[in-house]
Amino acid sequence: MxxxxxxxxxxxxxxIDGQHQELFRRVNALLEAMEASQGKQEVGKLLDFxxxxxxxxxxxxxxxxxxxxxxxxxxxxxxxxxxxxxFLELHAEFxxxxxxxxxxxxxxxxxxxxxxxxxxxxxxQLGHFLTQSGALAVA
Amino acid sequence: MxxxxxxxxxxGVAEIDAQHRELFDRVNGLLDAMREHRGAGQVGVLxxxxxxxxxxxxxxxxxxxxxxxxxxxxxxxxxxxxxTRELRDLSRAFAEGGATPAVVVKLNVWLCxxxxxxxxxxxQGLGRFLAETRG
Numbered sequence: 341m342x343x344x345x346x347x348x349x350x351x352x353x354x355x356i357d358g359q360h361q362e363l364f365r366r367v368n369a370l371l372e373a374m375e376a377s378q379g380k381q382e383v384g385k386l387l388d389f390x391x392x393x394x395x396x397x398x399x400x401x402x403x404x405x406x407x408x409x410x411x412x413x414x415x416x417x418x419x420x421x422x423x424x425x426x427f428l429e430l431h432a433e434f435x436x437x438x439x440x441x442x443x444x445x446x447x448x449x450x451x452x453x454x455x456x457x458x459x460x461x462x463x464x465q466l467g468h469f470l471t472q473s474g475a476l477a478v479a
Numbered sequence: 480m481x482x483x484x485x486x487x488x489x490x491g492v493a494e495i496d497a498q499h500r501e502l503f504d505r506v507n508g509l510l511d512a513m514r515e516h517r518g519a520g521q522v523g524v525l526x527x528x529x530x531x532x533x534x535x536x537x538x539x540x541x542x543x544x545x546x547x548x549x550x551x552x553x554x555x556x557x558x559x560x561x562x563t564r565e566l567r568d569l570s571r572a573f574a575e576g577g578a579t580p581a582v583v584v585k586l587n588v589w590l591c592x593x594x595x596x597x598x599x600x601x602x603q604g605l606g607r608f609l610a611e612t613r614g
Contacts, residue, residue: 375528441532442539445501 342368343452349459351467356404359397360459366390367451374444383439387431394427401466410469416462423454481507482591488598490606492543498536499598505529506590513586519577526570533566540605549608555601562593 343364350357370386398420405413430447437443482503489496509525537559544552569590573582 376524377527377531440535441528442498442535444528445532 342371343455349456351459351463352471353404353467356401356463356467359400360455360463363390363393363397363455366393367455371444371448374439374447377439380438384434387434391427391431394424398424401463404470405466408470408473410466412462412465412469416466419458419462423458426450426454481510482594490598490602491610492606495536495540495543495602498539499602502529502532502536502594505532506594510587510591513578513583516578519573522578523574526573530566530570534563537563540602543609544605547609547612549605551601551604551608555605558597558601562597565589 345361345364349360351360366386366389370383370390373383373386401420402413402417404410405416410416430443430450433443433446484500484503488499490499505525506529509522509529512522512525541552541556541559543549544555549555569582569585572579576582
């Protein structure tokens with residue numbers, strides 16, 4: 341059970357692609373730990389890493405959008421916010437129940453499918469805008 | 480032998496149906512891993528996870544039955560209990576002796592058979608009851 345990077349997910353902006361790949365690595369590390377029923381503390385640490393990294397990554401994207409006056413920023417940021425909310429709900433469930441098998445599957449289903457969907461659509465549109473508008477010749 | 484999800488296996492409770500589908504996927508993943516002779520460590524993790532997922536799933540079903548005051552609760556719970564016991568024995572046999580023919584055959588035949596039968600029979604009964612009582 342893992343989320344795999346594929347070239348079709350590239351948004352054409354090096355900085356963002358690199359962060360997405362790191363995000364995938366962190367999601368996989370978390371899922372592996374949950375599958376192998378590592379302790380609550382270990383899983384909690386990975387979950388915290390992922391949360392922090394996600395927030396940083398969303399921040400980096402938001403900065404790019406603001407700097408280059410991206411017209412679709414509002415809709416894009418709304419999806420980020422929605423994801424953060426979902427993530428916090430999963431985190432709260434983790435605090436309540438620990439790394440149960442049900443939660444493992446829920447994390448896998450929600451986080452992986454959201455990432456694939458979001459990167460494959462909105463992030464690609466953003467990447468297209470940034471590269472086409474000449475905003476980022478070398479990013 | 481693999482498990483295939485079919486629409487007639489749905490019991491009409493989204494959460495439970497999603498868990499059944501996941502269960503089928505997990506069993507297939509485990510059987511694939513054994514067929515491909517993946518290491519005992521990897522297969523062990525899959526088997527262990529399956530055991531935990533089954534336990535969580537049974538618990539979810541049983542609390543649903545209790546809430547709905549399902550009259551078939553006791554018999555259904557006993558089926559879960561029997562399955563849990565056998566799966567535990569099987570996991571122990573695997574941990575001790577690895578993927579022996581006996582373990583592989585039992586996983587291939589018994590596990591798939593039991594799940595298919597339980598979901599298409601006992602769980603359907605629960606689904607019908609819930610549909611009737613919930614209107």
